[in-house]
Amino acid sequence: MYRIIKRNQIADNIYEFWINAPHVTKTGRAGQFVVIRIDEHGERIPLTISATKGEDVRIVFMAVGKTTQQLAALEEGESIRDIAGPLGTPSEVKKWGRCAVIGGGVGIACLPILARELKAAGNEVTGIIGARNEGLLLLEDELREACDELVICTDDGSKGHHGYPADILKEMVADKALDAVWIIGPAIMMKITSFATLDTDVRTFVSLNPIMVDGTGMCGSCRVTIGGETKFACVDGPEFDAHQVDWDELMNRQRTYTGQEKESLEHYHEHKCECGEHQ
């Protein structure tokens, strides 16, 4: 059992949890993730390591599906059954020169640890974060501190640049002000944003989020096609060269259980009403 040390709602329907997991924090680095399971009946879901402090690891999630809604309903001091990690290969942190870290939606949560590591390796780091509207932005203050510069975008113009992180990225590419960029967010956002660096020599990383079960390379559920080759996102990734990714395949595979996910959520809400617990 692993205790929830701190729980905060940090944006509309988005939560940060700090969980005590010394085995994860010991070596956990940017780009890696954990797999959690809430209880005996739970599924195993991967969540990126957003930050670590002492023996606590931070995860950030939007409460959209059954598991994330159930997680959001837990209180400080309560525990989750399992947390395994750190999993995956760490980000390629080295002295690149000028870097940008781009987050879309909950993907923003992956940036603080990455920005700090990149800074520590001597890079100049620009953060670019985007969300549909102001209410969905997160971790602004923390990122302002972790990055040299932070640009905020909203689709509806409610805060910062009225538009997408891709717009800012294009400008930076045009100004030749960039050596490496990380784009983290929903698959479609990563795909479209990464067009900005096509045919340039800006190294472009994305963090893929396919469906996983064990997260340790034993099931192949998370297989993705990178440059025509099958890779397991859980051990070979989750970060890959954006321009080599077969995006359509990734998005198709992500939709495999759409029907069951809905069913699971409905079952959860029915059950919740019956027993009156877990509100």
Add this chain to the structure above:
Amino acid sequence: MNRRLPEERLQDFKEVATGLPEQTAVLEALRCMGCPRPLCVDGCPVSIDIPGFINAIADEDFRTAARIIKQDNMLPAICGRVCPQEAQCQGTCILGKKDKPVRIGALERFVADWERENGVEPPQTAPATGKRVAVVGSGPAGITAASECLRAGHQVTIFESLHEAGGVLTYGIPAFRMPKDIVRFEIEQVLALGAELHLNHIVGRSVPVDELLAYDAVFIGTGAGLPYFMSIEGENFSGVYSANEFLTRVNLMHADRFPEFDTPVIRGSRVAVIGGGNVAMDSARVARRLGAQVYLIYRRREEDLPARQEEVENAIQEGVEFVCCANPTRILGGPEVQGIECTRMDMCECDESGRPVPRPCTGEGSTFTLDVDVVIEAIGQGPNPLLAGLIPGLKRGRRGNIEVDEDGRTSIPHVFAGGDIATGAATVIWAMGSAKKAAAAINQMLADTDSE
């Protein structure tokens, strides 16, 4: 072995084989001739004193029978259920030449089940040595190594990356063949000897390599968990599973009870399973229990199937349709699976293993398609790559397996390995046998360093 009726067992995941009643077991034991040079013992990878324990059953002294088995095999309730006895002890039993061999596997299981119900005698352990042994992986290899080192008085820490111990016994072999409460019980016996078990700990990640190597001795039993894929077109469509994924979803995560359990699995109406080993049989039989019509596609002839004979019979009884001498070439559909295209295979001259080499037929009628909505590939697994690749100086074979000598020694003096990570995907009893040898070498090494 007595089995439940197929119609009944397709309704649940309860054990298929029901085990021998006491009287039947005693009668079966009385069939053994007590050969002076028992061939069955040669057939057993861990050389259990088979005539010895059978003789005790015949005397109705089940406690002694259990004691005799446990001298060589710590997990008899498991081996009695999943060992390919027809290729081992029962295959060499002299009675099998004219009549049926003694049902050694069923007797082993009988003794183990009797002992579980009547109270297990804890094995004797040596006084504490203060030496620390790390065991990586809690499959049959890891559990066996742990128990041997514990009995020698060492302090043992087991690391397991999943949230449950047992390795393939837990996530791979379905409950209708290997009930999970029995796996748990056997593991608890070992933990009761004082092992510390850390679940959710991936060695090489949660436990850094230098921390691992700081133990006085290390046993690596990380198994062959890396699923191979065929590399055919359409393989990444939704609805194509590795057997490992399909079985893990059901056995470890209980997707058969979705939505009561959160993990889903596609319940195909028509499922193609590719392969002919135990893993393929298990996948096919699980898919049948989830309500699908199931085709099992195998490259060679039915008589070449490498799976345990008993499980092939079970699969046939449960209505799995065998499509032999056929090789899948393409998965049709997109983004969901709609069918599978296969080529018929000709059986040619035999290879060294004595099995005919399959070669694709050509010309008219040499390909055919099956309409299916789920494909499960059970064509084999490779050594788990994660940890072995992270230890500097650890020698590995061509396929990524850890190289060991006869006693499980690796290229690093205090690091040992056994089970599937060393041999490649094999069997439970081979994993246990190799782990036992490695543990003996560890115990010897630790005793020697003490006396220096």
